[in-house]
Amino acid sequence: MLLNRLKAGGPAIAKQGILVAFILFMIVFSLMSDRFLTPDNVMSVFRQSAIIGVMALGVTIVVIGGNLDLSVGSMLSFATVLVVDLHDKVGPELAIPIMVLATLCLGAINGFLIGILRLNSLIVTLGMLSAIQGLVLIYSGGQNVDIVDQRGTWFAIFGRGSILGIAAPIIIFGLLAIIFHVIMTTTPFGRKVYAVGGNPTASVFSGIPRSRIVFTTYLISALCVAVAAIILGSRVMGSQNNVGQGYELQVLAAVILGGTSLLGGAGSILKTVLGVLMLAFIQNGLILMGQPYYTQWLVTWAVIIVAVWLDVAAKRGRLFSPIA
């Protein structure tokens, strides 16, 4: 039945699948918990999703360009530890730019190895995942870091501030999402990222500087991590050495849930936002229903696998197929 509808509806319904699933989830959870759809709860889910969300924006662009970025988790640890540690040493007005530059350098290493030297992005970023974690431990000597004067610093506005009752992380996430959406859909750069991800060879044959485009996508990804680190550091006012551990998978989950193709060339920033929110609401809903922390992971990945399967099935017109 479902398959026939998918077939009949063609790409239209397949494209909206994530939205449909999202609405279904919201209905089910709000029926099962009366606290789920309260403004307070919704706002707190939005706020909590902002860090994953900002990172997912950058990773979406990398993935559309035909690559992966698994290093964002430990890059977040690095950036947060750095900005928090420097905050008390040199003040926030210097700590932020230094951290952003340092994080961009890590992005540039990814970009150089993958874009210029054309190494496999899975291997490079997986390697960077543990290399950067090591770097964090060397830097901090294994000590967790804190900001001493938590009330007196303007650094607090990024994680704890709000404008017109809307929490700052939500505003930052929303603004960045709109900016990147506009970049990807309306600028020459966005078009080139889609082209390079869709067919790198044909892009080179069309005179597009493929290496430079891929390099830039990793810089964007690193920039997003830096912004996420500012929000995280500002909210917690301290950082553990491994604070970003596991974030790379959550980020990737949101990107996949948003329907961005891991093969590159297809995907959307706005749908990644939906993926991020859906992930956050599923986890929140399960907590409200009294499920322990680890069930989130079972449910999340089950949802993702079913989503990917339906997506593929809709494309080839049958649920099981011996030929792709």
Add this chain to the structure above:
Amino acid sequence: MNEKLEPALRLQGIVKTFPGVRALDGVDFEVMPGEVHALLGENGAGKSTLMKVLAGMYQPDEGQIIIGGQPVRMTTPIEAKAQGVVLIHQELSLVPEMSAAENIYLGELPLKSFGRVDWKTLFDRSNAILERLNCNFRGEVTVVNLSIANQQMVEIARALTVDARVAVFDEPTASLTDAEKVVLFEIINDLKARGVGIVYISHRMDEIFTLSDRITVLRDGSYRGTLTTAETNEDEVTRLMIGRSLDLSRDAATPTLGETVLEVRNLTCAPLFKDISFSVRAGEVVGFYGLVGAGRTEIAETLFGLRSADSGEILIDGAQVRIGSPPDAIALGISLVPENRKEQGLVLSMNCRDNMTLPQVQNLTNGPFVSSGAENAIFDKYRDKLEIKTPSWRQTVRVLSGGNQQKIVIGKWLSMQPRVLIVDEPTRGIDVGSKSEIHMLLRALAAQGYAVIVISSEMPEVLRVSDRIVAMYSGRIMREFTAELVTEDSLVQAISGIQVNEVA
């Protein structure tokens, strides 16, 4: 023995629908044992779908498949093979990292106890088949190390592991050189003599008229008729296929040649090509003819900045230039319509307009944003000019026919207003109707003052479009001909490396 022969294979009233498309609409088709039956039709006419039904990859919605008088139902290619129906694919479907022998017996490797592969039997049998095909390699060699033509031979060898009743050849000569084609035709004739029914799918009329006994034509998924080859001609077949006559005459008007636009002097890139010198004038089509691997594509890639030459000079309008990358070439007005449309020419997942404007998207801006208006204007202009058939610019190019896809690539480069247009294998995998359109288009472009280079492995194509023909063999230019003086014989000699006495 005058009893009526039973067809080796008969398809009756085959109907196959996909969402929104009736791909096959009551198609009848039969092959007698020992007959070569050509199946013709434009791209999208349903040939491939019909063959996939035959090979068990698709189930027909209606209709019957009758093999040796018995109705059969096949659900997998292996089952079809067990019924004696073997398919030689158009696109190579080999596992490159495995040996030729493993590929030949893929899915049905001979086994010993405990499911271990019986390597000795595997190699013995494979080598026997390869010998029958007069192949000069053995089953132990890894496929990735074989030339495309030899890979095609492995594909054919795969079909010979069973006693085939029916062998389907789907565009088998697409990547073969003329010499290799001869071998292939011998194999087909050998199979024919042993009573195998052959289905031969090709776009190339000359092959069909050389090989086939009967011709069946499909158009838009429906059966258009069966002709006896001996009693028909290309004209009749074409009319049946595209519903109109084809203008095959060459634009005989003497071109008005302008200045020399591109000149190449002693260009060398060892070991691909050596000491290449030629020039192209505005308003002229220069054809590059030679065997696959003669170095023609590599020269084009060098001119487009994808390779760097060891030595030699490239001059545009008489001035020496350095071309280090495709953007350099584009800036100098050199455009390349590459050999492989799907891999090099198009981003298949993108829409028609975005593909066409891709090389210049950086300049089509309004502030920081891409200007939709400017893009649409370009697309509309070249859609009309090249008669590209697509419902809308939003259509992804993946679903267009080969001819329309090629026109998108050509439109992409024409919109860059190039001085030199290099077209590599412009009609590979394109049906006869579109082929003729593209030939006329290339002539028309030259008439408008472009300097055009056409690289082709098809002699009729080169003869039809070129004002001059450069014949290459093994990385060297053997001879240059003018359209008036060229003969097929001398051309074949030149590309086979046969030196002729220089005429002073």
